[in-house]
Amino acid sequence: MRxxxxxxxxxxxxxxxxxxxxxxxxxxxxxxxxxxxxxxATLLGYPPVESMRRLVHDEGPEVGMLAxxxxxxxxxxxxxxxxxxxxxxxxxxxxxxxxxxxxxxxKVIRFRGFIVSGVLGAVxxxxxxxxxxxxxxxxxxxxxxxxxxxxEAAAAAMACLSSAMLGLFMSGRGFIVNVAPTLAVFAxxxxxxxxxxxxxxxxxxxxx
Amino acid sequence: MTWKLVAVGIVAAVGSxxxxxxxxxxxxxxxxPELDLVVGVIVFYMVLSVPKRLVEASSLxxxxEASSLxxxxxxxxxxxxxxxxxMLMLMPTDSDxxxxxxxxxxxILLGQSPSSAVDESVGxxxxxxxxxxxxxxxxxxxxxxxxxxxxxxGIVNALQLGEESKLPLFMTVCFFTPxxxxxxxxxxxxQDPRSLxxxxxxxxxxxxxxxxxxxxxxxxxx
Numbered sequence: 001m002r003x004x005x006x007x008x009x010x011x012x013x014x015x016x017x018x019x020x021x022x023x024x025x026x027x028x029x030x031x032x033x034x035x036x037x038x039x040x041a042t043l044l045g046y047p048p049v050e051s052m053r054r055l056v057h058d059e060g061p062e063v064g065m066l067a068x069x070x071x072x073x074x075x076x077x078x079x080x081x082x083x084x085x086x087x088x089x090x091x092x093x094x095x096x097x098x099x100x101x102x103x104x105x106x107k108v109i110r111f112r113g114f115i116v117s118g119v120l121g122a123v124x125x126x127x128x129x130x131x132x133x134x135x136x137x138x139x140x141x142x143x144x145x146x147x148x149x150x151x152e153a154a155a156a157a158m159a160c161l162s163s164a165m166l167g168l169f170m171s172g173r174g175f176i177v178n179v180a181p182t183l184a185v186f187a188x189x190x191x192x193x194x195x196x197x198x199x200x201x202x203x204x205x206x207x208x
Numbered sequence: 209m210t211w212k213l214v215a216v217g218i219v220a221a222v223g224s225x226x227x228x229x230x231x232x233x234x235x236x237x238x239x240x241p242e243l244d245l246v247v248g249v250i251v252f253y254m255v256l257s258v259p260k261r262l263v264e265a266s267s268l269x270x271x272x273e274a275s276s277l278x279x280x281x282x283x284x285x286x287x288x289x290x291x292x293x294x295m296l297m298l299m300p301t302d303s304d305x306x307x308x309x310x311x312x313x314x315x316i317l318l319g320q321s322p323s324s325a326v327d328e329s330v331g332x333x334x335x336x337x338x339x340x341x342x343x344x345x346x347x348x349x350x351x352x353x354x355x356x357x358x359x360x361x362g363i364v365n366a367l368q369l370g371e372e373s374k375l376p377l378f379m380t381v382c383f384f385t386p387x388x389x390x391x392x393x394x395x396x397x398x399q400d401p402r403s404l405x406x407x408x409x410x411x412x413x414x415x416x417x418x419x420x421x422x423x424x425x426x427x428x429x430x
Contacts, residue, residue, distance in 0.1 A: 068299075076283055084282060095272075120386070127387060134394070155390050162415065
């Protein structure tokens with residue numbers, strides 16, 4: 001957004017009759033390292049197409065669009081470019097603001113993703129721990145006690161997979177951050193509920 | 209072309225059904241054919257909708273380009289007072305618009321008028337505002353070349369709404385699929401590692417398909 005506002009300032013100066021190179025030097029001279037390279041390159045005699053190469057290609061599509069317009073202004077009617085470009089910069093500012101508000105929403109959604117991953121780990125840990133016990137209950141014939149190890153391993157794999165996909169959906173490459181709370185909560189629940197698994201299932205037919 | 213796409217879709221659907229059957233190894237018992245059928249239908253739809261998705265994906269960047277294109281066209285027209293030169297001076301950053309403009313420039317250099325050259329070429333553009341910007345540059349006066357990005361706003365709003373609708377859907381699938389599969393394993397008394405690994409494989413297939421369906425808007429919005 002800051003770069004866009006600087007470019008708008010450049011367009012404003014150009015629209016008021018200042019040359020493109022002069023406006024670039026005046027606006028970018030007092031900016032932080034990186035951006036002041038534009039002013040330095042212009043003062044060294046590079047044309048705007050060279051001095052603004054970074055802004056055209058690396059600073060996002062909106063800034064690139066406006067920077068291209070400034071570059072074009074240097075070879076055409078600069079004053080007209082300045083006047084028309086200011087109006088375009090307002091449209092582009094709206095797009096950038098929309099994207100910034102979307103980024104804020106993404107943070108909230110990412111937090112929701114962590115919560116869902118944690119709850120998923122808890123539920124799967126509970127099912128994996130208590131499941132073999134509940135599955136072993138029988139009213140007719142007593143079933144042999146089930147070994148919970150493989151069920152717990154499968155549950156851990158399923159929890160990791162689901163939270164990884166959820167993380168991939170919500171935060172892209174940072175999906176591993178979603179897997180960590182899932183596994184932590186899963187392990188915690190399995191350890192906490194493990195005393196229950198030592199209960200031997202009774203034949204319910206004999207209970208009066 | 210359509211029949212080729214349908215044929216590829218059928219092959220992909222049958223292939224994915226067979227692959228899922230092999231991967232799940234019959235662990236789902238009587239429910240396996242239904243799941244194979246559902247996966248096959250989804251894969252068929254995915255293959256068939258590839259062109260539509262490609263066009264939709266390019267419309268966003270093209271509509272973004274329309275705004276700067278109309279400003280540049282009006283500035284260049286003011287400077288040159290020639291529609292042909294204006295068209296030749298335009299340099300869009302979007303590749304699809306760039307290809308169309310290349311064709312227009314070639315036609316103009318071969319002697320065609322800008323308006324007919326643009327009319328012949330803009331049909332391939334997915335964004336009506338980009339096509340409109342080029343048409344106006346070729347026909348109308350520079351004062352009317354104002355593109356406020358309405359189409360872009362509309363596309364972005366539609367994508368955001370679609371994303372909001374699909375996010376809870378994907379969360380539900382991610383949350384309930386492992387729980388249901390694990391309950392199935394528990395009550396079916398599946399204990400051998402192979403059957404459990406097959407269930408994890410089934411979960412991977414279900415999550416992957418739903419991820420593909422629900423993340424298209426997010427991918428386009430970036």
